[in-house]
Amino acid sequence: MAINEQENHNRGGNHEVTPLIYAALDASSSGIIITDNRLPDNPIxxxxxxxxxxTGYEANEIIGHNCRFLQADERRQEAREIxxxxxxxxxxxxxxxxxxxKNGDLFWNELSISPLRNEKGEVTHFIGVQNDITARKNAEEKLSFERQRMEKVILERTENLRNNEEYLNSIIQTIRESLVVLDPNLNVLTVNQSFLRTFKVTKSDTIGKLLFDLGNRQWDIEGLRTMLETVLPTSxxxxxxxxxxxxxYIGKKNMLLNAHRVELEGDYKDRIxxxxxxxxxxxxxxxxxDDFLSIASHELKTPLTAVKGxxxxxxxxxxxxxSRLIDxxxxxxxxxxxxxxxxxxxxDVSKIQSGKLDIHRGEFDFDKMVKDTIEHIQFSNDxxxxxxxxxxGVMYEGDESHLSQVVGNLISNAIKYxxxxxxxxxxLSSLMNRIKFSVRDYGFGISIEDQKKVFDRFYRVGEIREKIAGMGIGLYICEQIIKQHDGNLWVDSELGKGSIFSFTLPLK
Known part of the structure; x- marks a missing residue:
């Protein structure tokens, strides 16, 4: 069975067969993927x-990944070992x-995996067929829950808690952030002391009034109105x-807003x-x-250039x-x-933060760029x-200098850690309309929790920070450069077993 058009061409097959197969696969109501067992990590x-x-993912977010990315943090499921x-x-x-x-919602997947073998009996690919059985699982869980007859007890306790006005008000007043309780028409029901202090108002200025009318319509803010009238009604x-x-009266404010629609029974029905x-x-x-980094970096560059000379x-x-002086x-x-x-x-960090990181695109030999970068690093790491x-096998159109910087950073990190x-x-591999680069080390490894932050600016893993010096900006720059090329950069790692950093880049 042909897997893609290139393979079909190489084998001298019928060029009309593959499109028909893909059309048939796309018509299926079951999710279907094909992985290449000949490539490292069996990518999709x-x-x-x-x-x-x-899954909610688009094709360009799927290609190149191993199927396990769908399990997110749940890496110890028995089914994974099977x-x-x-x-x-x-x-x-x-x-x-x-x-x-992709949006973080859990779903149960009934997954069937079948191998494809070549003439020699070697497994070259796997076909995975998946069906969403969440409804069935939910029904099973509901039946089990009802058999234990706990629902009534939980609802009664929850209802008593929600109907305790004194308890709710004490929570509202204790929270250090400014908190406002609104009715469905966006009228203010109550505010806490933090709101009164921050925005220099009194309860009589706020309670019972439309949120947008507060302070002579100071709160008629376009972003706030968009959130409450457009986004929040979706529940x-x-x-x-x-x-x-x-x-x-109080000047410019940057505010971070969090809003929840809470639907309760009794006196507290439908609160915001x-x-x-x-x-x-x-x-x-x-x-x-950021200003300091920019100024300091520029000021250091000039004397350093002189010293280097x-x-x-x-x-x-x-x-x-x-020999001693030479050393x-x-x-x-x-x-x-x-x-x-x-x-x-x-x-680079300063340029990224100010939106001034220039990407100069041109056609270059991607494989040669990687080899040259490796040779340069290998020379000083024998x-x-x-x-x-x-x-x-691709002539890629992009910023060769910046992509070489990404490749060099990932390889240097692999050696360093x-x-x-x-x-x-x-x-290196070519996957449909994308190219993939991966580097694997056998070092410390990164925990699931740290993997979520490892590309953040100035973030460094605690245990590694104590052993190896660094500033935590290399991976942040790498991710930004790859994003500028419409690509994806990710890490797959386990503590004590090393890490695999990979990125894919789309081909025109």
């Missing part, structure tokens, strides 16, 4: 429309597994909705809870920090028989290069062997 190379609909064993043995298997859609909570507004966090000072501090000049006059000069040159790299990264496997290991692996 095809997904049909039903798979995209079930799947892993079946893949290792090239066997058919059907399991029920907990998956998560979905609104989280971290940022609004900036210049109030006539609006939490307002004043982040004005935080944003000011962040801006001052002096070192190069000194190298010319160092006697060849003075001192070489170490100085290495440290200057390290400092120069750090300053370049700080400048204790660790960098093994390159696979090719893309796996001390004592004498090898890392780099993989």
């Amino acid at each position: 190379i095809y997904s049909n429309k039903a798979f995209e609909k079930i 799947i892993r064993e079946a893949v290792d043995k090239g066997m058919h298997v059907t399991v029920e597994i907990r998956n998560y859609r 979905n909570p609104v989280l971290d909705f940022e609004v900036e507004h210049d109030f006539p 809870l609006l939490a307002i966090e004043d982040i004005t000072e935080r944003r000011a501090i962040e801006k001052r920090k 002096y070192i190069q000049l000194i190298k010319r006059f160092v006697p060849k028989d003075n 001192v000069v070489q170490k100085s040159d290495t440290q200057i290069e390290r400092l120069n790299k750090l300053i370049v990264e700080l400048l 204790e660790c062997n960098i093994v390159l496997e696979g090719t893309t 796996s001390p004592g290991n004498n090898q890392i692996n780099v993989y």
Whole structure:
């Protein structure tokens, strides 16, 4: 069976067969994927429309990933081990597994996996067929819940708690953030003391009035109105909705809004809870920090360039028989290069934050760029062997310099964070209309919780921070560069078992 048009062409097959197969697969109501077992980590190379609909992901977010990304944080499910064993043995298997859609919703997936073999009997691909059985699972859970007859007790306790006005008011008043309780018509029912202090008003100025009329219509803010009148009626909570507004009496405020529609019985039916966090000072501090980084980086660049020139000049006059002096000069040159790299990264962060990171696109040989970058790194890291496997065979149109920076950073990190290991692996492959780069190390590994933050600016994993120096900006820059190329960068890791950093880039 042909897997893609390129393979069909290489085998001299009928060029009309593959489109018909894909059309048939797309017509299926079951989600269908095809993975390439010949490539590292068995990545997905095809997904049909039903798979995209079930998971909420688009094709460009699916291709290149291993199927396990759908399990999010739940990596210890028994079904995963069953799947892993079946893949290792090239066997058919059907399991029920907990998956998560792109928006974070859980769904139960009935997954059937079947191997495809070539003429030699080798497993080249796997076909996965999935069906959403969430409704059935929910029904089973509901029956079990009803048999235990706990629902009545829980509802009674919840109702008593919600109907306790004194308890609710004490919570509202205790919260340090500004909190407003609104009725369905957006009239203010109550506010806490933090709101009164922050916005310098009294209860008589607020209670019973339309939110947008407060303070001579100071609260008639376009962003706030959009949130309450457009987003919130969908019954979905609104989280971290940022609004900036210049109030006539208290000045400009940056506010982070969280809103929940709460539907209760009795006296508290259909309330809207609006939490307002004043982040004005935080944003000011962040801006001052970014300004400082930009200024400091530029100011350091000039004297460093001069020092680097002096070192190069000194190298010319160092006697060849003075090995100690040669070693001192070489170490100085290495440290200057390290400092120069750090300053370049700080400048990149500054450019990214100000939206001024320039991407200069041009056509270049992607495989050659990777090989040249590896050779440069290998030259100064002879204790660790960098093994390159696979090719893309692609002339890619993008910013070669910045992409080389990403490749170099990921490989250097793999060496840096796996001390004592004498090898890392780099993989290149072409997947449908994307190219994929991966680097695997056998070092510390990263926990699930830290993986969510590892691409944040200045974030460093606690345990690693204590062992290895760094600023936590390299991965942030890498992610931003890949995003500028409409690509995806991610990490797959387990503590104590190393990490695999991968990115995919779309082809025109």
